[in-house]
Amino acid sequence: MGEIASASELISLNGHHQHQPSEQKKNICVFQMPLHYPRFQKHDYEKMSEWKLDCLLKEYGLPLNLGDLNQKRKFAMGAFLWT
Known part of the structure; x- marks a missing residue:
């Protein structure tokens, strides 16, 4: 969404x-879709602050009401990492 x-x-x-x-x-x-795809690695998401995750998700039009910080990190990794 x-x-x-x-x-x-x-x-x-x-x-x-x-x-x-x-x-x-x-x-x-x-x-x-923003001009550039995020180039963060897994360890970047694991230490990323909540406000920065919120900004990243908002920039890509993704939901912010995903639960706690760990759930947002997991969502962002699933959306942006190609592993």
């Missing part, structure tokens, strides 16, 4: 910025 953006917020679709019509009242999920 990505961040929820209201219809009135600016969203990015296929690299083009568009405003949703104001008559649409639905919430939509938007995933926007």
Whole structure:
């Protein structure tokens, strides 16, 4: 799940910025891949602070309500490590 953006917020679709019509009242999920893939290694995630993990997950449109710090670390490693 990505961040929820209201219809009135600016969203990015296929690299083009568009405003949703104001008559649409639905919430939509938007995933926007940042320009660079994170280059952290397993030991980086194991010692990463919670605020930094939150920033990383938010940047990639991933959920922040994953539980405690260890659960966030496991999620980030599963999402970003290629092992």
